[in-house]
Amino acid sequence: MWVSKIYPEERERIQISFETSFKNRTVYHWKESYHLLKSDEDHLCLLDRETTIRDNRGKALRVLARYV
Numbered sequence: 001m002w003v004s005k006i007y008p009e010e011r012e013r014i015q016i017s018f019e020t021s022f023k024n025r026t027v028y029h030w031k032e033s034y035h036l037l038k039s040d041e042d043h044l045c046l047l048d049r050e051t052t053i054r055d056n057r058g059k060a061l062r063v064l065a066r067y068v
Helices: 008-023
Strands: 030-038 043-054 060-067
Touching: 008 030, 008 043
Parallel strands: none
Antiparallel strands: 030 043, 043 060
């Protein structure tokens, strides 16, 4: 659902960036800036910072997100 709220022009870039980061077992941090569509057709510009908690083999256990 989160991806569907991203501006259409930015959606593919953000989705690829996040998935690439998430699948790489050595990456623990991801950061991107993008626009979200709000329900009133306005938008919100944000900086999304995420930390992936991984086990000792690099498997993702949890993703913590912070938005600015």
